[in-house]
Amino acid sequence: MIPATMKALFKPSAAPGMEMREAPVPTLGPTDILIAVETASVCGTDLHIFHWDDWAKNRIHPPYIPGHEFCGTIAALGERVQGFDLGDFVSAEMHVACGHCLQCRSGQAHVCQFVKILGVDADGAFADFVRIPASNVWKLSPSIPRDFGSLFDPFGNAVHTVLSGPIAGQTAAVMGCGPIGLFAIAVAKACGASTVFAIEPNPQRRALAQTMGADILVDPTHDDVEATIRSATGNNGVDVLLEMSGYGPAIAQGFRILRMGGRASLLGIPSRPVELDLANAIIFKGAEVHGINGRKMYETWFQAEALLRGGKIDLTPVITHRLPLARFDEAMHLLESGAASKILLKVSGTEGAQP
């Protein structure tokens, strides 16, 4: 039943662009699982790979198959795999940790020293089939809308960021409202944040921020961010900064709006060094700063599932587009134009694909 070859979206060479190719279906080791991809979603990282920017040049080794956000059904099981069945609807943690380093052996596999990311460092999910170590496969609860299956990766980023410290009864500022920022707004509200500020220049994203539950929208191109937040927090500043922009000046501003003794969780990746007034931003402030990488394995997955299972959080508004995988070019352009938030690429099945 498993064909010998499959359609896959390749990064074919060290140059801009991607292309659909026919490729062999991956073979399985004894502890691997083969998954028939149903939906894969597009991450900003994929856009870097598509455009072949400096980061991509240093990290990516073409030819290979990108794609690290997906869901699908189990098509084959390695001989030593237990606890899964053919047909199970699953997603996967694409950070494949080494299992042997200090971090892996002490509850910090999400910062494994020797991690390989499927879809970045090895073949990923923009294909009919993807091979994943069984330890990394996550069964999706039938009570979660099927459409959210490919979003566990970025939704997990948001959950990890928001829940890296206390959030109940806290004020929080989300700096940058791409998909992860939007998810973070919803997670913060669902977990008891009192006032959530969404700071974002793009008006479509601000509108989505409001839909996802943000209490106060701030446009940094027109509003006085610091005055707005001081005023709305009794001049204290926010309890929690959730940094999703990766933009140096925004990060510096984020620390200025953080209250004395507050918590800053940083997920957005700056592309170059950032100049910070460390004395006031962190030291005198007694701030606690958390670098956020991936998702905790697998605490975050349990939390993400629990938050989605009861319908507590609806991710639908963030899914702005659905396209068949073959229309990846269009997806990349929508993403870079700022017109899209999260784009689902339909790989198998027909439901949900917009013609």
Place this chain on the structure above:
Amino acid sequence: MIPATMKALFKPSAAPGMEMREAPVPTLGPTDILIAVETASVCGTDLHIFHWDDWAKNRIHPPYIPGHEFCGTIAALGERVQGFDLGDFVSAEMHVACGHCLQCRSGQAHVCQFVKILGVDADGAFADFVRIPASNVWKLSPSIPRDFGSLFDPFGNAVHTVLSGPIAGQTAAVMGCGPIGLFAIAVAKACGASTVFAIEPNPQRRALAQTMGADILVDPTHDDVEATIRSATGNNGVDVLLEMSGYGPAIAQGFRILRMGGRASLLGIPSRPVELDLANAIIFKGAEVHGINGRKMYETWFQAEALLRGGKIDLTPVITHRLPLARFDEAMHLLESGAASKILLKVSGTEGAQP
């Protein structure tokens, strides 16, 4: 018995220098305590004030009496003070918190939004007498060597820094070995750190670092800091960075030697913005960064006392000089030359003053 006037070391005007003057003994409010100063020690902050640098110009309002590290005996009690007696040997927390802000009301008085620091923002301890709110006075256990009394402030900085996260069984790098760095070495070892690296260019300070218990001395002007630490930590990097230098390039290097998922506690104050490769220094690394301000009120004081009481830690090697208060000029020059570590200024009594 309390005289009307006293000798005090003044910052007399908005210009370099300090001078001894006769001044009225402070009068007490109902909840204040008057302390006859026995010993006051000199902090790097006092040197900034002495030299009238940019920081001092922005913060200090002469004429006033500096000095914020001291010990002495209680000479008079405000009418509503309870729990203290005349003659009690005490030190004091010189950060006078407002008691009303969010931070003060939620266990974070050490980052009070409206703190006044005695010796910086108001009259301090370089005088025969100093007035302190009773809430900030700390009785010194007779089992602690009397000489350590004035050192609770900087020793508390070290305790707060080291104990802001786990230290038992951890490797730690102390970046910068002034008095607080030296204290931090001793605290880390006394609290179960496995290997403590002391990174310091000044050879006298490195020698003191060894005396205080550092396992491995690193001279950043000659040694390859990163290679040394990688090699001594199985290529992991250190579990804990204790940043005491306030020097931008050292801070950046500190993050490079921190292991994935490690903890960095920052106490040293950079005088200007610092450029950090945030992506690698903190975010991908999943680091936890703590800004350290003052001492926790009064958790740190209890910890500091407990660590000193049993003789577990000996601060004596850090006390390199003892001078009478009148020889403050000499103290300031010793400090800036790098020849001194901690200098005790004897105010009352004669014991310990070196002629």
Place this chain on the structure above:
Amino acid sequence: MIPATMKALFKPSAAPGMEMREAPVPTLGPTDILIAVETASVCGTDLHIFHWDDWAKNRIHPPYIPGHEFCGTIAALGERVQGFDLGDFVSAEMHVACGHCLQCRSGQAHVCQFVKILGVDADGAFADFVRIPASNVWKLSPSIPRDFGSLFDPFGNAVHTVLSGPIAGQTAAVMGCGPIGLFAIAVAKACGASTVFAIEPNPQRRALAQTMGADILVDPTHDDVEATIRSATGNNGVDVLLEMSGYGPAIAQGFRILRMGGRASLLGIPSRPVELDLANAIIFKGAEVHGINGRKMYETWFQAEALLRGGKIDLTPVITHRLPLARFDEAMHLLESGAASKILLKVSGTEGAQP
């Protein structure tokens, strides 16, 4: 404007009952505040005092005025009080901590060794006026329904219990659905709990539990509690036990439904020793158990206010009765019959009093 005498509900002597009396209005020390009580609510503790049970005999010293849940307006200010104005609408923390013990000096004033509870150890709020130290008075935000003002004390108990550990994305069992248990259900849901089980024999309370957001109602007199919870949690047991019953067999059962490595926060007070299978209940289970006393001063108050301010939580269903203070007898009987949940006693004003 302040009269010389006032109406007050007294515990007059070491015997069952209470009675209304005329009493002098309290005089103020320099740091006290006099509050004109608007509403006082009745706690189970008041019922113990009313009935003069063994606990009451050992703790209470009549004659005195009980009542420790209240709100009202400031009628007079001690001469050294700052930050409050006449007419401010306030509630208060009735645990008056000593301010000097180890706990008070290290962020644990809620377990002060020398605490005095107003309304238990000294005069309380079942009166026209009550005197409170300014440090314990809490200004109520105008955005919180006025009716909730007297409920900060028990609502704070619930907040402290729920937030003594992680709750977002967790399953939780609330054992016992008196007012604090009902509040805890709402707090847990508002802070991201996935499934909340309400375990309670009284059908009216179970109905209120559902109104407050409980996902699954369990009647321990008819349902198999352990089987129900095992089945609904994939056989894991609950992540979090919130013990509000104080009933020995329920506490023991609570530990049996707690998952390996789970958290139990115990607030309900057993009236006698409890037999626990410590080996399985706590030790092998690797459980973390938190004793909950009062509310954190004042972290819990900030959290409680934040959760109520935005209308995130509605306490109205728990308020089953409103009576004038003079009808305290009726209130006590309603409470002990199990027909009432929280009863508000109206002291001043007429609004809300049901004839």
Place this chain on the structure above:
Amino acid sequence: MIPATMKALFKPSAAPGMEMREAPVPTLGPTDILIAVETASVCGTDLHIFHWDDWAKNRIHPPYIPGHEFCGTIAALGERVQGFDLGDFVSAEMHVACGHCLQCRSGQAHVCQFVKILGVDADGAFADFVRIPASNVWKLSPSIPRDFGSLFDPFGNAVHTVLSGPIAGQTAAVMGCGPIGLFAIAVAKACGASTVFAIEPNPQRRALAQTMGADILVDPTHDDVEATIRSATGNNGVDVLLEMSGYGPAIAQGFRILRMGGRASLLGIPSRPVELDLANAIIFKGAEVHGINGRKMYETWFQAEALLRGGKIDLTPVITHRLPLARFDEAMHLLESGAASKILLKVSGTEGAQP
């Protein structure tokens, strides 16, 4: 080189006693490691198994080989094992976690719901060879005295108990001074505990407690435990209770000497239910109670190694006897007489065996 059969100490049947037998050397699965046992030490659990008490009757399935504390050298490697070499000197975590349950997937493998303990639920280390999953094997640093190799299991229990909460600058009471209690004393002191109380009726154990660093010895058969500790802690009680006795009245007393807001870590296993005054022991006290099971996998192993590596802690005094494995009968009798603390059984090699 691997023989077909080996000598092994068996629990042969459901009756008291053990006996030496010849048995097949275990065969390896692809991810297993075969270890030639050099030393195995005797745990109280082995004594329960030897005597065939009620606990043993319910848990143990003879015939099988007990023994779960050991060290030895790698004799053979399963075909898929990486990172180990023949001849490596190792110990092992004998709790074999399932890897799939909620706990295993969220950093709590030490409380795996489906754990199998080698030496309890399956063949252990009282034999020439033992088979261990590679994931559970721990390479021993050459800088750690070879004699300590078999002690990582009980030493790890002590490390897990002491470090389950803050210990630096804290007072701690160790209740019960068997080997784990003795180790806990040393760990607490090495990690900055200020005053450690050892509470133990057996005078030989009290003497060992002093050798291991206890500051104050208390004999509960003659001393007034509560008065002694109140007096030595300024009437506060201890910050930390480390419960190692498993004896109901001692546990109850332990909570009485714990300060308000203190931490109790419970490791000793009571053989029957314990009656506790929960209201005063835990709830009003605001205590935090930790059930301690095994060792954290593998945070505790890293900590244990770090504490032993630098010679910071010397376990030698606790090793009271060394015997060849064949003299297990003598070992069991020594242990039950209270004359022995930790007994090393030499399996291979001759060094250290006392004739």
